Amino acid sequence: MPPFRNRFLSWAAIILVLCVLVVSIVFNILLGLNKSRIVNAANTLISDQLDVGYMAYVFPNIVVIKDAVLVPNDDLDPARVVKLPAVTAEFSILEFILRQNVTVQKVKLYSPYIHHGYFSDFLKRNGKQLLDFLLRLPRVDFRFSVKDTLWDFTVGAGSPDYVQLNFVFWMKKDTIRVQGAARKDKYVHAPKHKTRQPREDPAGVSRGWPPWASLAKGGQRQAAGLPLEFDFQGVWAGEGLFIDHLSLIRKNVYLKLWGSLFREKLQLNGFAFLDTYPQEEYGTVKPVKQSGRIREYLRKAQKPVPAGHFQDKDLYLMDMDCLARISPPRVDVERLNFNFNDVPVTLKGRLLFNDLFSADLDIGLDPARSKNFAMKNLNEIRWHLAGASDGKVFTSDNDIHVSFDKAKNPNFPVTKIDSTLKGLRFLLDQYARPSARLKRGETTIATGGNLHKLFLENAVISLSALKSTLRLLEVKSPFYGGRLAGRFWLTTGRPVPKVDGTVVLNDVDVHQLDELFLDFAKAEGRLFGRVHLTSVPRLSLDGQFDMHNGRLKNFAFFQWLGDTFNLPSLRQVDFRQVSSGFTADLDALKFKGILLSSGNVNISGDFAIDKNGLVASYLSLAFSKKLLDESAKFRPILKIFGEDIPMVVFDFQLAGRQEAMNFQWMPSPHKNMIQERIPNFVERIIERRIDKMMTPAEQPQAAAPQKE
Structure with missing residues (x-):
């Protein structure tokens, strides 16, 4: 009995193996004969060209596809390609035996290579018909996975730029789940050998080009990026989709959304936390040698990261509420509301995803509704943006309106700021430092009853990363007949961000500044200056300005002197130099080392005014004898x-309050010489006249009522 059973099992095994071989051979022959039909059927769905190296059947239910290539019909550039080195598809044996129907249950892609520029164009041309085709397929349990995708974002001759992607998509009944991770590694050019050019078949389709072709041509990985994990789960419901959750998780990012998508209507709610402070963007590539691994372990062991290090994020978005209508290529955002660090934000507008991307958005911030916002008198910010991008440059026109609440800070002089930025162009080049150009900008600042206008044209703005915690912002622009150059250092480390910057003005035409500073309407000359701004230890300004070879016309103080003492030359003062240093903070504005030098009159001294409007100053006023000789009142003292x-x-x-300053002569050698000749009452008369000049006139309606 045992020998018979052994012989039976042996023959059964042989027959089974023969059946497997026969089935495998038959199916492989059928695949070989029908490969062209299968590829042609796939090509009818798309406008591009699909080519397959070969197809093989593996018992019992696996089909292997090798060297699949997707290329555009009108482009011979071998880099513009999607390559699938290996694809496996599993179908249902039971469905095939009972109904002779091939129902694919699992598809897996191994190490695909995707050229981003080409794949984006491919989806624009074929995305709609592919989506319609997938929606028409019978709904079955299905699993689709991708392993070690290399997504190539490299542009031109720039440094290699790749994203590695792994994900799994599966659908069970009406439930959809997607999980995966994306990682951007750091590469540099490191050419070591030449890469064999791809050969072409008679049809002109490139073959043999490895998916890592760009790497073989010189890209060497230096560091592994930190992964961005994503997790999506939803449920089909008729013509729509319920979104249970959509999560994005990284070392410094956490985003969670939920909502629904029915026909064209997208409803989302959620929240997000971000840590923008400097973190390691890349992890080191693991050493191959054992000694290198030991050193890497010791390096990590010596610098443990505290468990609660990332519990307190510096940016958070709460209470997100979004309603949008999606009608490709157009998206209408009916509302997007959220709290940004406790500041309510609203957004609505239109996005158009054509070949030329465009946006028309209205954005509003309401700091007045925040309990934690530091600047209590900032009321609201309204921003309208209209722009478009061709993939290389984003150009926009902007209108920004900022209002302040005078009641919350009576000492803050600004009530409103209105800005218009025309032709603001952002360069979208990841290999160049971020930069922007402003064709024309106009800002109007309202302070009480006065309007101050600032104009900029053809300004260039650039941003450089000096260190992980330090950024340098540079601004260069023509400025009222001269030049403006600014440099601002931005430090993003804890506990608070820091700003330190300097603006330099060179050879500016003072008279053109009349709309920015009203007093400059009475001045002529060339202005040179430097302004330093810092936020450490508190917000403050300091600097120096110099004006050369100019003229003062009808200047209030000189005009009063000219009228009072009959000095007509003071109505127009041609000066050699006007200069002063200054400091300003939240408590006071101070001018130090004031100097006016001219042929007939000189001024020197200091002047300060604090936040309560109290003035303190000490000034010296010098008149030439030629000037004093113009006045009959001064001629008697010239002989002294x-x-x-x-x-x-x-x-x-x-001294005193700004709106009613007190004037007082101070002791000086020349005053002592004059007092010997002029009675004291004359000095008092002069002081009273000056006080009267500096005290604002009373308005009739403000006068007290008369008693009968």
Whole structure:
């Protein structure tokens, strides 16, 4: 009995093997004969060309496809390609035996290579018909997975730029689930050998080009990027989809959304946390040698990361509420509301995803509704953006309106800021440092009853990363007949971001600044200056300005002196230099080392005004003898001064509230000489006249009612 059983099992095994061989041979022959029909059927669905190296059947239910290539019909560039080195498809044996129907249950792609530029164009041309085809297929349990995808974002001769992608998609009844991770590694050019050019078949389709062709041509991985994990789960419901959750997770990012998509209507809710402070964007590539692995382990062991290091994110978006209508290529955002670090934000508008991407958006921020916003008097910000991009440059026109609440900070002078930015162009080149160009910008600042206007044209703005925590922002622009150059260092480390910057003005025409500073309407000359801004330890300004070879016309102080003492030359003062240093913070504005130098009059001294409007100053005013000789009131004192004294100097101070300053003569050698000749009451008369000039006139409606 045992020998018979053994012989039976042996023959059964032989027959089974023969059956497997026969089935495999038959199916492989059928696949070989029908490969062209299968490829042609696939090509009828798309406008591009699909080519397959060979197809093989593996018992019992697996089909292997090798060296599949997807290329455009009108482009011979071998880099513009989607390559699938190996694909396996599993079908249902039971469905095939009972119904002679091939129902694919699992598809797996191994190490595909995708050229981003070509694949984007492919989806634009074929995405709609492919989606319609997939939706017409019978709904069955299905699993689709991709392993080690190399997504090539490299442009031109720039540094290699790749994203590695792994994900699994499966559908069971009405439930859809997608899980995976994407990682962007860091590569550099490191050419080591020549790469064999691909050969072409008679049809002109490139073959033999490895999916890692760009790497073989010189890309060497230096560091592994931190993965971005994603997780999606939804449920089909008739003509729509319920989104249970969509999560994006990275070391410094956490985003979670949920909602629904029915026909064209997308509804989303969610929240997000971001940590923008400097983190390691890349992990080191694991060493091959054992000694290198030991050193890597010791390096990590010496610098443990605290468990709660990322619990407190610096940016958070809460209470997200989005309603949009999607009608490709157009998306209408009816509302997108969220709280950005406790500041309510609203957004609505239109996005158009054609060959030329365009956006028309209205964005609003309401800091006044925030309990934690530091600047309590900032009321609201309204921003309208209209722009378009061709993939290389994003050009936009912007209108920005900022308002302040005077009641919350009466000492803050600005009530409103309106800005218009025309032709703002952002360069979308990942290999160049971020930069922008502004064709024309106009900003109007309202302070009380005055309007100050600032114009910029053809400004160039660039951003450089000096260190992981340090950024350099540079601005260069023509500026009112001269030049403006600014450099701002931005530090993003904890506990708070820091700003330190300098703006330099060179050879600016002062008279053209009349709409920015009203007093400059009465001045002419060339302005040179430097302004330094810092936020450490507190927000403050300091700097220096110099004006050369200019003129002051009808300047209020000189005009009063000219009218009071009959000095007509003071109505127009031609100066050699006007200069001063200054400092400003939240408490006071100070001018130090004030200097005006001209042929007839000189001024020097200091002037300060604090946040309460209190003035403190000490100034010296010097008149030439030639100027004093114009006035009959001053001629009597000219004889007091000899030829060795070219100018008569008067020292005085201004004090008190800004709207009603007090004038006081200060002791000085020249004053003492004059007092010997002029009675004291004359000095008092002059002081009273000055006080009257500096005290604003009372308005009739403000006068107290008269008693009968």
